Amino acid sequence: MNRYLLLFLPFILFANEQRLLVSGLTIHEKPNNRFDEPYNAFNYGLGYEYNFYSQPKQLYFGLNALILNDSYYNPQFTLGAGHYLRFDIGQLQSAVGLSGFIGWKKIYDDNDIDRDGGAYGLTGGIAPALNFYYRDASVNFMYVPSFHYKDVDITGFLYTYFSWRF
Numbered sequence: 001m002n003r004y005l006l007l008f009l010p011f012i013l014f015a016n017e018q019r020l021l022v023s024g025l026t027i028h029e030k031p032n033n034r035f036d037e038p039y040n041a042f043n044y045g046l047g048y049e050y051n052f053y054s055q056p057k058q059l060y061f062g063l064n065a066l067i068l069n070d071s072y073y074n075p076q077f078t079l080g081a082g083h084y085l086r087f088d089i090g091q092l093q094s095a096v097g098l099s100g101f102i103g104w105k106k107i108y109d110d111n112d113i114d115r116d117g118g119a120y121g122l123t124g125g126i127a128p129a130l131n132f133y134y135r136d137a138s139v140n141f142m143y144v145p146s147f148h149y150k151d152v153d154i155t156g157f158l159y160t161y162f163s164w165r166f
Contacts, residue, residue, distance in 0.1 A: 016054055019138070019163040021047035023068040029146055029156040035114055039071045039155070047078075049163060056088040062099075070105055071157065072115055078103035082129060093133040099142055100126045110151035127159075136165040 023045040033039050045068025053060040063081050070076040084097030102124035112118050127142040139162055146156035 016060075017051040017165055019049040019051070019064075019165050021045075021049050021064060021066055021161055021163050023047065023066060023159075023161040025160045026071060027158045027160075028071065033072060033155070034108060034112075034153065037115070039157075040069060040073050043068045043070060043159070045069060045076075047161075051084075053084075053086060056086050056093065059083055059085055062097075066161070071155075072106065072108070072118075074106040074115075074118075076103055076105035078105075084129065084131070086131075086133075091134065095129075095131040095133070097129050097131075098126055099129045100124070107152060110153070138163045138165075 023043050026039070026041055026043050028039045028041070031038060045066055047064055047066030047068075049062060049064035051060055051062040053062075061081070061083055064079070066078045066080070068076055068078070078101050080099050080101040082097050082099030084095040086093055086095040102122060104120060105123055106118045107121045107123060108115075108118040125144060127144045129140065129142045131138055131140045139160065142159045144154070144157055144159065147154050
């Protein structure tokens, strides 16, 4: 176990910006899920983010880990990585970029008839991201579009989380 910690220690030590993440609000393209139940719009959870940010108008790399309650009220673990470009617009900074993510979550397919079905597995994707920073606080938005692959149907959603730099 200590070997794996040593692999990640340099990232944590040399990160220019470390943040505590609090997941928040998700707006779904459809009001109800495949079981005709309302989606969970309040995906509460906690995470950690570190960015290799140095100054505005330069591309930087960010990594994060997050544990949250997903849209079906199930626990989910997600790792994310992305490239961003941050702009300083006075009191406020904004960043745009692409974030790739991989997660361990309960996945439902066309054979599942209720929320008790499904099985945990890997999921992932790439999403455009928009972030706003004010002093140590930020609000972050990611949009994942709808898609259907084989017998898995994903409803598009706008995911919002908040962070605090420490």
